[in-house]
Amino acid sequence: MRTIKTAVIGTGFIGPAHVEALRRLGFVEVVALVGRDKARTEGKAAELSIAKVYTDYRKMLKDPEIEVVHNCSTNNVHFPINTAILKAGKHCISEKPLATTTVQSRALVKLAQKAGLVNAVNFNYRFYPLSQQAKAIVDAGEMGELYAATGCYLQDWLCWETDYSWRLNRRISGASSAVADLGSHWCDLVQFITGRRIVNVLGDLRTTFKVRKRPKVSTAAFAGHELTAKDYEQVKVTLDDWADVLVRFDNGARGSFSVSQVSHGRKNHLHYELDGSKCALGADLERPNELWVGHRERANEVLIKDPSLLAEEARAYAHYPGGHPEGYPDGPKNLFRNAYLKIAGNKAALPFPTFEDGHRAVAIVEAIVASSKAGKWTKVKV
């Protein structure tokens, strides 16, 4: 297979995670890293052994050897950067959210269709082997009709009033923090597994800390020193760090989920439970190698990830034997494999979430925010 050359934009948390996942594919070479800060980007590129460094993505887009670009920047620049990538004739793998408004995400769907380029959004949780197994169970009719979906996505990294991040800044994050960051994953995963679409929502968003204390300097610079009151500035926060949401699906099924960035002890607690007419399915993605199957007439089951026990469709996503865990770093790898096989022209390439899925997620978040403001059920307008 020919080697496909790629650039990654973003040197924070997820950019380097993309680099690692791409390298595990074996037929992709990350030739360039793009960041805003020259010294930081050069340092990261040296650490990751990436040959070229750009501090302006527009210059990188003129590089003829780059065929694919991963957009791992902050939310506020997803729309202009994704637009520029497609206009430069390069395939685009975007982080979620695809954009911060549906006006933008709808335009991106149209542009991608016109350009005829591969477009993907990193809804990585679909690509855990047991997410695929849950989907295979639903697709085989073994769960029956979906009655209801419940769950939550809870984290604790904004628990203290001295915790601060760009995700709480409306200008950078968009119209929501917790719902956009976490709720978008929950909704995408549940829709993927059930094959059902969320069409109506009723959201109740909350800002736990309306004023937070933001460190005036990088906390890394202060590592090992205790910060005192004079090291912080007060910042008003209007975005949600908690939300409860009721949802209705296109088959009439009901659902509810909570999202939180202020739940002590919950690191990445993405939990769903699906009530079907024949059985129930459930998972907590902090325990990604276990799928719960609930029964009324016999004992419940916990399926431990083991390729020999999975449906054929799901087995394509399990690369290690039973007892050898697979999880967070494997999701993007599986997603990228499918997208890059399509880029390579492989007719057997499996599906991956596209800009249409990204747009649907933006539309759901927009509807939840609007419904919370209006205090009433709101239709998801795609």
Ligand SMILES: NC(=O)c1ccc[n+]([C@@H]2O[C@H](COP(=O)([O-])OP(=O)(O)OC[C@H]3O[C@@H](n4cnc5c(N)ncnc54)[C@H](O)[C@@H]3O)[C@@H](O)[C@H]2O)c1
């Ligand atoms: N799918 C997932 O599981 C997942 C996980 C984490 C983050 N994300 C998404 O990835 C994105 C980045 O999140 P993060 O946690 O890595 O944030 P981060 O703050 O750690 O990194 C963001 C990076 O974007 C860069 N950036 C911003 N504007 C830029 C520009 N104009 N040109 C080049 N680089 C620019 C910043 O310099 C920084 O390196 C977010 O949109 C987030 O929602 C997705």
